[in-house]
Amino acid sequence: MNVKDLAVALNMKAVQPAGEDGEVSAGYTSDLLSDVMANAKDGCALITIQAHVNTVAVAALTGVSAIIICNDRPIPDDMVTAAERESIPILQTDKNQFTTSYLVYTKINNT
Numbered sequence: 001m002n003v004k005d006l007a008v009a010l011n012m013k014a015v016q017p018a019g020e021d022g023e024v025s026a027g028y029t030s031d032l033l034s035d036v037m038a039n040a041k042d043g044c045a046l047i048t049i050q051a052h053v054n055t056v057a058v059a060a061l062t063g064v065s066a067i068i069i070c071n072d073r074p075i076p077d078d079m080v081t082a083a084e085r086e087s088i089p090i091l092q093t094d095k096n097q098f099t100t101s102y103l104v105y106t107k108i109n110n111t
Contacts (some may be wrong), residue, residue, distance in 0.1 A: 019087035056082040
């Protein structure tokens with residue numbers, strides 16, 4: 001499933017859409033960026049509340065397809081700019097990480 005289709009299916013706001021044609025093969029939920037660097041797989045959607053520029057750097061390093069910011073956290077302009085430069089979409093949802101993880105899993109796995 002591509003990022004745009006996932007965002008539409010789950011009613012998420014595309015804060016930064018560049019790269020939304022990329023495929024999402026899994027999800028990874030964490031707020032600890034060192035954990036993301038060690039364990040996130042290429043092509044996953046990063047589900048987090050870490051709304052800052054370092055999250056984009058880690059996403060680029062690990063090959064994350066999209067960053068999903070939960071709990072309607074505000075997303076700073078420098079994060080949006082960095083994500084646009086790296087072509088990493090940023091999606092925003094009012095749902096918490098637990099619910100978002102479940103929803104992403106069910107959409108990707110058609111369950």
